[in-house]
Amino acid sequence: MRLRPQAFYFVLLAAIVLAAGASMPVISGGSPGDGAGLAPNTGDMSDQVGSRGSSRPANPWTSMPMSKGGHDDDDDDDDDDGGEIPFDEANLYLELNHTDSDLGIHGLIDGDAWKLLEIESPDERQNLKVAATGSLRKQGMTEFFFESDEPQFPDEISLRKFFGRFPAGTWEISGVTLEGDELESEVELSHVLAAPPEDIMVNDEMAAENCDADDLPVVSEPVTISWEEVIYSHPTVGDAGDIEVVTYQLVVEREELIFSVDLPPDVTSFEIPEDFTGLGDEFKFEIIVKTDTGNQTAVESCFEID
Numbered sequence: 001m002r003l004r005p006q007a008f009y010f011v012l013l014a015a016i017v018l019a020a021g022a023s024m025p026v027i028s029g030g031s032p033g034d035g036a037g038l039a040p041n042t043g044d045m046s047d048q049v050g051s052r053g054s055s056r057p058a059n060p061w062t063s064m065p066m067s068k069g070g071h072d073d074d075d076d077d078d079d080d081d082g083g084e085i086p087f088d089e090a091n092l093y094l095e096l097n098h099t100d101s102d103l104g105i106h107g108l109i110d111g112d113a114w115k116l117l118e119i120e121s122p123d124e125r126q127n128l129k130v131a132a133t134g135s136l137r138k139q140g141m142t143e144f145f146f147e148s149d150e151p152q153f154p155d156e157i158s159l160r161k162f163f164g165r166f167p168a169g170t171w172e173i174s175g176v177t178l179e180g181d182e183l184e185s186e187v188e189l190s191h192v193l194a195a196p197p198e199d200i201m202v203n204d205e206m207a208a209e210n211c212d213a214d215d216l217p218v219v220s221e222p223v224t225i226s227w228e229e230v231i232y233s234h235p236t237v238g239d240a241g242d243i244e245v246v247t248y249q250l251v252v253e254r255e256e257l258i259f260s261v262d263l264p265p266d267v268t269s270f271e272i273p274e275d276f277t278g279l280g281d282e283f284k285f286e287i288i289v290k291t292d293t294g295n296q297t298a299v300e301s302c303f304e305i306d
Contacts, residue, residue, distance in 0.1 A: 084184035087111035090173045092189050093294030096237055098196040099210050104150035105166050113140025114175040114183055122169035140178045159237060163191055190293040192241040193234045197227035197287050202303045211284055211302035218304045223277050225250060226269035230289050249288040254280040281305045
């Protein structure tokens with residue numbers, strides 16, 4: 001039997017394929033130009049948002065590693081897709097203003113450029129979802145900071161309701177990078193807050209209870225603010241427990257001007273530079289106690305320069 005030229009080339013091509021065997025690259029899905037060795041991304045970030053806001057995966061293909069010698073079925077179980085990439089920084093913490101009796105939750109997340117960010121509470125409820133669109137989706141997001149509203153308790157919200165909204169435990173922060181890889185970090189949210197600083201002095205005078213007090217201390221420069229070391233948890237807000245203060249932050253304000261300094265836990269007094277106190281005659285200050293859980297407790301007061 002004489003083969004037609006087309007049939008001959010077909011048989012020759014089939015023989016080459018059979019001879020090559022496992023060395024032929026395998027493409028599952030995709031389109032020309034996607035490259036060899038591509039497989040659908042079956043990760044659990046199924047709620048990705050497309051460039052027009054549709055609920056579809058924005059990048060449904062992710063590159064799978066292949067050996068230089070071709071695909072080997074015996075190596076299927078050894079493939080390592082690297083798992084989730086942790087964020088460079090992932091923090092959730094509570095901030096209590098003891099003077100004003102308000103409380104809120106803050107978050108700071110930073111890492112590889114992402115197009116989708118989600119935060120899930122210990123009871124597996126989604127609390128935040130941020131999807132970049134348009135040019136931001138192409139450029140990618142990195143550092144992301146948020147703070148919730150801080151309603152006053154007990155008038156606007158009960159402490160029980162607040163802590164019920166934001167339970168203590170392991171929270172999951174996840175995202176999707178521009179390349180379609182998964183980002184994930186787990187963070188612990190604590191309900192243990194530091195007690196407020198006590199025995200606050202402005203020079204030799206006791207600080208006022210708040211800035212609305214009639215008897216604000218009137219002092220001369222230089223101005224030194226001091227307080228007692230904080231070693232206990234808050235007596236009425238949150239859970240009782242051991243605390244470890246990592247930083248005291250002192251913030252002094254004069255209208256739109258702000259002076260701020262971070263102090264180690266064994267330093268509980270600071271002399272404000274006269275270059276700053278010389279800018280006016282009335283100042284507001286805030287002492288913020290930051291613990292190793294990230295939680296913060298703040299007190300506020302004011303003083304005058306004579």
